[in-house]
Amino acid sequence: MNAEFIASMEYWEREKGLDREILISAVEDAMVSAAKRAVGPARELRCEIDRKDGDIRAFASLIVVETVTDKQSEISLESAKRHKPDVQLDEELEVEVTPKNFGRIASQNAKQALMQAIRRAEKALVYSEFKDRVGDIVSGEVRGFDRSDVLIDLGKFEALLPNRERVPTEEYQRSERIRCLVKAVQGSDSHSEIILSRRDTDFVLKLFQLEVSEINDGTIEVKGIAREPGFRTKLAVHSRDEKVDPVGACVGLRGQRVKNIVRELNNEKIDIIRWDTDIETYVTNSLAPAQLKRLEIDHDKKRAHILVDPDQLSLAIGRRGQNARLTSILTGWQIDIDPEEEVRVGFEEQVAGAVEALAAIPGIEKEQADALVHAGLLTLDALVGVEAEDLAEIPGLADHAESVQAAARAEKERRAGSNPNPLTGEAPAAEEPTEPAENSVPETGAAEEAAPTKEAE
CATH class of the missing domain: 1.10.150 (DNA polymerase; domain 1)
Structure with a gap:
């Protein structure tokens, strides 16, 4: 058992990065209970494992007396001098009290104590390694499932993707590699757990930081983000450099940058919005491509009442109100959208x-x-x-x-x-004048002036 014990210590130190001394000390502490059963309630009993051969020995601190009245806490002067020739009465002397066959008894407890010590050491290592990595993206392999929770193997560590942090439209398979956001490291040094997330808005934000260098270096600032995981995300961006187009930079050449993010999110739609200080322009950009007829802004209540043509109503609101809901989250304003009533002549x-x-x-x-x-x-x-x-x-x-x-x-x-007609010589009917559609040009112009919105599916 001794050689096996030392070999296991070397394995955990090499493969998991655990400190062998910490593991051995933890096992020594656990051996005390086994020693007490074998030796009895000796005074200041402790166990020691030899670091070279793995032998387990028990020691007790006894008081030197002339005549022994309590074998568990006293030792005679004559016996004490065999261990220390110059020992004096009433002196404390540490003496080995390892019972016969203690190695066999201790081996049973040693295995259990070792596994407990390994788990505690791993938890402590997890906390020290990941306490400063909250908000980072990590890659791992799906190891298994605990009900609806997903166990992720990160190499030396195991993390948990809880059901509440999963995207409802995603399904995972064993051995599949996925990327997640480190949402939290729960617990303390002795009991820690890495909590991952794929539905947090910071996950999308971090993906953009990794993919778009202008966001990472601060040239482009993300002013707001709203997400319904698995379905749609709206991202409002602003450029600190007038020469840099924030929307175009996020989309990338031929849309390559945003395509990489959409692929990571399993085809979740992404709308990249140009942020504006003017709330009317900001709301208009966020609801694009829907064409708005009129906006009524209440700055005190932070409420925007929007009127659209009846044929634009479904586009402005979105499926199950998704477009309007995300716009409200993105802008921080209450958004009400109604169709503009057509003036019908009776x-x-x-x-x-x-x-x-x-x-x-x-x-x-x-x-x-x-x-x-x-x-x-x-x-x-x-x-x-x-x-x-x-x-x-x-x-x-x-x-x-x-x-x-x-x-x-x-x-x-x-x-x-x-007013003769040049082709027929007849005047057009007075009650049915033909005039150019004056509203067509401004509407086109308004559409062209609207901030571009890129949607990747």
Whole structure:
């Protein structure tokens, strides 16, 4: 057992980096209980393991007396002089009290004590090695599972990826290598445990620091980050150097930088947002590519009420409200998104408009225009195309049919003369003017001026 014991000490020291002296001292302390059972309650009993051959011996501190009354704590002067010739009465003398066959008895306890000492030494080594590495990314191999927790082999140490720190969309296989963030080192010198995480936002932030040199050296600053692990992450960046495009630097040439991070996150979507001091611009950038119609900002309550076209509502809110929720987390503002109600002209308003248009023609009174509209003649073109006999059949126009028709034709000729069509020589209908879509240019410009947002899937 002695040679085996020494060999095991050398193994743990070589393979795990554990101090052999600490292990041997721990086993010595554990042997005292075995020695007490074999020797009895001797005074100041201790055990010692020879560092060369592994022999285990027990020692007790006895008081030198003339006549022994307690064998457990006293030794006669005559016996004491055999160990130390110049010993005096009442002097304490350490004497070996190793019982017969103590090695066999001690070997059983030594194995158990050794394993306990190894575990304690490993915990202490874990704490000393990792207490300053919280926030770093480490790579390890999936060793096994404890219910929903994952055991990760980091080489000399074993770490734990708890279920609460796992990404819900990820599944792991034995022997698979994964990268994790060191979230915490729990415990103390005697009992420590490395806690890893893949769902923490700092994990994504650290990946960007490793991948994007401009973030690592401080040229680009990450102003905010919001994440729903496994689904989407929004990252707001700002450049301290005007010559450096923060979004482009994070995306990389042909998107290579962000692709590497997306691959590590198992195809989690990443939106890189240009940060801005103006909250309206910041919110607009964060909700892109959705086009916003109007923003109502309440600085006191830190609330932004956003109106969008109905066809942009689902894009702005995102699946299950994800886009709006992440924007709220990223900006720190409450985000409310509603569709802008379309102004619809009702039937009565349309009738009133047609009456006003016909009544504006010189020679046609409002009562006559009302009768014409209710008869189905809503436009000047429709009125010109009707004969006077047909107009006379309309109630209220029997005596005014010819004058109404004449007024309509005169107005038609007047409009044709003032604004002739170069192709047909006819004037366009007054009530249906054709004008350029004035809103199309500003909308395009606004879209072009919006800060670029890169999404990697």
